[in-house]
Structure formats: structure tokens, C-alpha cells
Amino acid sequence: MMESWILIVLVVMPGVWSQNWKVTFKNQCAIQGTSVVIKCKYSYPSHHVVKSVHWYKALPVSGTWMLFRLSRNFRYVGDSVSDCSLEIKNVQHTDEGRYYFRFETSYNRWQSRSYAQLSVKELTTVVEPSTVTEGNNVSLTCVSGCPTQTFIHSFIHSVWFRDGQPVTNPAFRARREDAGRYYCAVRGQEKVTSAPVALNVQYAPNNVRLSVSPSGDVIEGSSVTFSCSSDANPPVTQSGYSLYKDGQLVSSGQTHAIAVIQPSHSGRYYCQAWNNISWRGVEFIKSTEINLEVQYHPMNVTVSVDSPNVVEGSSVNLVCSSPANPAADNYTWYQRTDSSSSQLLHVGSGQVLSLPSVEASHTGLYLCKARNRLGETNSTEVLLTVEKKKGSLLFQILSGTGVALFIAFVIILLLFWVKRKTHAKKKAVFDVRSSGKGSNSSSTEDQSNSIYTFPSSPPPGPAAQDFTPPSHRNPNHEHDGNTSCEDEVTYSTVTIKPRNPSLPRHMNSNAPQQSWSTAGENDDSVIYATIAKSS
Template identity: 35%
Template sequence: MITVLVLLIMAEGTLSSGWSVTFENKNPCALKGSSVEFRCSYNYTDGETVRETAWQRGTFKNGSWTRVKLSDLPSYENRFKYIGDLQHNCSLAIHDLQENDTGYYYFWFDTDKYGRRSKESVYLSVTGLSARVYPERVRAGDSMTLECRMSCQLPGTVWFKDGHPVAKPQFQAQAEDSGNYLCAVEGHESEPSDPVALDIQYPPLNVSIEVSHTGHLTKGSSVNLTCSSAANPATDIYTWYKGTVFSSSSMLQVGSGQVLSLVSLEASHTGLYLCQARNSVGENNSTEVLVTVNQTDINRVILLVGIGVKVVIMLLIPLVIIWVWKKRCNSAVDKKEHSHDYENISTA
């Protein structure tokens, strides 16, 4: 009886020894949102006919490890496709991968004689991308690195800033580099990471002064000087300096705040004005602006005097002409009258 049992076991081993399941890649890694293909082949004893195939997902259920067909899991509905056959190809494709698809996958098939399931499995890792800037606080002129994080090793990554390609992930930061950055796996640019904002801090740039009044500044009038700049963080300290018309080498502080108001102007307000803008990163100066205050508006006086003189002249010329003309007429009459006083009278 014992001999017969041993022979039966040996016979079953012989029948079963001809089957196998082989996975081309037992540890694939794929990007969230992309697709993956498990390349697989299987063999069985000659003379058997395959009736059914299925892929299963390993999972804990009621505290124990079990295998569940993908077709029985609602989360895989319309996302997987068996691309093998009933001969020797057992490949599987899964689409629109999610991070919770990470796990163990097994192949199972039935022949007309036996039902078999693979002892080994495919372990799928699904990774999302996480963009990061290092260091987190960057100042203009600092060296910085863009880092694309993922849970497994994938081919090279590419970077984009506000939709435009970035040449390299390491560079010296400048003010214009501020923006939103995201990374993607090369060849899978349609599944990028969430964007990360890069905020470059820089001292005030393009510091300039705007004068509220153009033209002549006369004694007693008023004028405002406004300082503006581009800065990150915003400029929080403005300081005003004044130097003489002939020299700006020794300037004295004359005010603070973004606007310098000069009221009731005097000749002493004449000079070169400069604004210094400062934030937590640094400071920069504007170019000097010349303010000139005239005691009187000489040009206007000269103009008015000139007009007055012209008017007087225009009025006097006709009067002079009339006077001269009348004088000449009177002179001619007098001559005629006086000529009879000396007429010769002959004597008889």
C-alpha cells in the first residue's frame, strides 16, 4: 500500500514538472498616471489545453494574505487588459496607474487537467513626482538646485518654468528666475509633478525719482519727489539725501519715506537730490535729480517788459508821424504868409 502511494506521488510530480510561469521584470516601476506592461510567459505539460487565465492582486483580507482576481476589484475596472493568449503569452497591461496600485501581482491559469498559480510575483511600484527647490529661501546670486523626487528610479527628468523648458536644474539665481517650476520624466511630459513656487529675494533694483512738477520752480511753490523701485521683499526703508549743485560727494540726509515733499520753496532748496531704497536683502541708490528754485521768474518778467515796450513803440510811431506831418504843414503856411510882408512897392 505504501509503495502504491509513493508511485502516485511520483506520477503527479512528473505530470506537474512541465509547467512554469516566467516574469520578464519582477520589479517594474511606473509613473502615476502612466501605463505599465507585465511581460510574462507560461508553459505546461504537452497534451494539456488551457481553459482560463487570470491575473490576481495580493492583499490582506480579514487578517490573512489572499489573492483576488483583478476583475473582482472595482478599482481596476476598465484599467487593465490581458494582452496574452491561451498558449504561452501571459502579459498584462494596466493603465492610468495610481499610487495605491503598488503591490504584488500573480498569474493563474487552468488547463483541462490542472489549475496552477505562480509562486513568484511581480511587485509593481507606482510613484508620483514631487518638485522641490533647494535651498527653500533663495537670494539673487545664490546657487540653487531643482530636485525632482520619486519613490523609485526612473529615466532622466526634465524641468519647466511657467511652461517653458529649463536648461539645467542647477544655476545661480537671479531676480527673473522667480516663477512656478515643475518636473516630468523624460518621454512622459504629460504627467508632470505639481508645481513648486520659486521666490527669489533681491535688493531694490531700478531705483528712480519722479518729480511731481516740471518746468520752473519759483520761490514759495511746492514739489513732491517720489522714489520707486523693484524689490523682493518690497522696499520698506526710503532715505533722502541732498548735495550742492556743484558736488554730490558730501550729501546730507534731508528726509525719509517714499515721498519727499518740498513746500514753500526757497533758494536753499536748490541742489542734487538722491533716494536710497533698502529692504532686508540689501540697498541701492537712485541717480541724482537736480532741483532749481528761482527767486523770481526772470524770463516771464523779461517777456512782459519786451511786449510792453513793443506796444508802446507801436502806439508812439503813428503819433510821431502825425506830429511831424502837422509840423511840416504849419511851417509851409508860415513861409507863405511871411513872403507878403516883404513885397516891393514902387513909388510914383
């Protein structure tokens, strides 16, 4: 009978006592890698003394939940009065589950009927938007994955990093240098971080560059390759590059090769890059210009003469010119005096061949040879012709012409004088004979007559009429005198030898009115006769 009562008491007493036995929990959500404390409170009758406390985790075994005592990374942070909190360090996903608390007193023991649920999550970084065009806004958010009411850490206490460097502001205007991998952490536990999230900042081509290979001197005939590059996001494709020369499109593509470069390829080159992203409204971004100078030996050498007419004694300059890069630094002049000869005579140096006083020996073919460090080239031959002085030639021509005209004029005068003399002589003889028919003085056949022809104007002295015999005077003298001005008058001098030379000479000069016969007796008589030549 006594044993039955004891059993009844043992069964009934826990129910009675259970009214004072109690364990309360709060479910927890922890971030992987952090430490978490499961808050716990327990109560028991006041006259009991707690002797021991234990935490257990329920694990499924063969379909049945079984309690296992905790060991690793667990630490009891409560007391033996009312606090039964449990700390878990470096929480991992394996720590998720149900946790039970059991304690013993001096009179009894108690295990919680409910359990504390622990959830393990990870920090998550949210970048909005994750791909952004330069200049647009970006915001960063750190998400724990735990319900707000169960997460013990505030989002205010999160910190941000980009590629290991702290980020002060989780909201900003994107720049190209803001691109990178972002993650967050809980302040005070910065080693526990979220998985990184990449921010992709797209921007137009930047730092567009054009390079030429080889980079040194570019020699005619060598090969040259142009290459264009840039910093851009997204990267510029092959079709996004274009090469220009002096503003004209050369080709499309990132590279352009010239197998055999020529002087005509010299110019200013640049390339453009495009990736469909604009910068300040500009989509095609230019590189800096490269001035390509193709070096070549002298070519198309020419010789020019500064004066078109080269006269003896004058000066002339022959100028040699040639395009070359670098410029020709040596000029040599040669003369070919004989076009049939292959020998050349060296006549000078320098770009200008100066001949200060040209001579006939300077006539010939000239050429110059231009040279730089890359080679040399001859010019075509230029003929230099030296003319005689125009003044001396004209003088010789005029002199010759004058002498010829003078000689011709003298000959004409002589011929005219002889003709006139002959005609006058014939006329005088005829008139003398005609006038001597009625006088004794007409016998002049043995006398020698000298007839002189004078110019048409009468000689000085007495008028010819005074010496004309009265028998020959024209009764119509006045009329004849008027007409004699129109006729050509010839004066003839007739010398008659006297028959008696012993007569005194003074008798001749004092008898101008004597008869024709009296005059014939003088020593030396002069008779002027007028001969009228009919027209």
C-alpha cells in the first residue's frame, strides 16, 4: 500500500512542479563565419539549486531524432540561475538545426520541451545595376538572407570593399575606374564577407593610340604596319577601328600593312575607335596624329636656267632641284661639250652653278647629280646656247650696209657725172660751131677746147648774158628769161688759143664790147656760152 502511494506521488509531483519548470528560446539566424549567441531563459522551483546545465543538438538517425551533446565551437555563456544562453563561434552551415537545453537541480532535472532553431546564411552583395554606362548612378546593398526579426546585426553596420579597398559610399555616379568586384562585411567582423559581385562600367574608347612598326626611320621600299588600340568597355571590335590619312579613309580594321612603302605614303595618319558608347555626345574617338615621313633618295632631278637668252658677257645661273628626304646635301655639275662624246667635264659644285661672264666655250649640255645619304640621281641634260652680242652684230651689219651704200652712191655719182660731162661737151661743141658761121673768129679747128660742166646754178661773176654775142641774143629775151628758169642751164668754158701771141694781154680785158673777131686776137680769151637743154 505504501509503495502505491509513493508511485502516485512521483507521477503527480512533476505535474505539480512543472508549473515552475520552464525553458524559453528565440530562434536565431547567423551569417556563416560569424559568431552567434542563442538566447535562452530557464526557471525552476525556488528551493532548488542548479547542479549542471547541458546543450544538445538533435540529429536525425535512421529516421529518428536523437540528441547529441555539443562540443566544438560551442560555449555556454549563461549562468546557473536563469540565463542559459549559448554562443557558437565561426558558424557554418553544418551548425544549422534544433538545439535543446537540459539542466539538473538538487532535487530533479529538466529538459526543454521546445527547441531553438538556428539558421545559417551568407552575406549577399547586390549591385544595381551591375552593368552601367559611365555617368549613371549605382547603388550597393548588403543582404544577409536572414529574416529581419531574426538577424542580430543591423545593415547600418555593414561595410563595403572593392577589390580589397574600402568604399566609403554605397551610392555613387559610376566612373570607368569604379568598375571592379564589390563585397560587403559586418562591421567588427570584416573577415566575414559576402561573395564578390562585379560592377561593369561601360564607356567610350579612351586613350586611342596609333603606332607604326618599325618605329624608327621609314625608308622607301620597306614594309610598314599601322596598329590602332584603345581602352574601351566593351572592347572595340575589328570593324570599330578606321585608319585615316590626311583626313581620307585608308582602311577599316585594327591593323593596316603596306608591303612596299613609297614617298606618296607620307602624310598625317590617325585612327578612330567606336564601340557604340558615346562620350559627351561623340561616338567616334580619334587618336593623336602621327606624321609619317618616308625617306628616299633624290628623284626627278631637274635643271633650270634663270635667263632664257644667254648672251656673251652676261651672267647666268643654273639651278639644280630635286625632291628628296632627307634633302639632298651634295650637288655636282658636269658639262658635255660634244654631244657625241660620253665624257663629262666636272664644272662645279653646289645647288647653283653661277657663270658670271658667259663665253662661247660655255655652250654645251649640262647636268647635275644630286645626292643624300640614301643615294644619288642624275638630272636630264639641259642645252645652254651662248649668243653673240646683239649690239656688235647690229653695228657690223649697219657698218657693212653703210659702206655698201656709200660705194654704190659714189659709183652712181661718177656714172652720172661722166654722163653729164659727155652730154655737155657735145652740146658746147655744137653751140660754138653754130655761133661761128658769120664771123672771122670761127676758125677754131686747130684750137683745143676745154668744156667744164657746172651745176645748174650759174657761177659767181658777170651774168652769162653779158658775154653772149649780140648776134645770138634772142629778141624775145624776156620771154626766154622766164622760161630759162624751167630749163636746165649748162655753162661751158671755151678756151681759144690766140693767133698772134705777141699781142699784149691787157687788150683782151678792156674790150668787152668788141666784135667776135677782135676778141679772137687776144692772148687768152674766155667765153661763157649758155646751153639750154630741152626738157
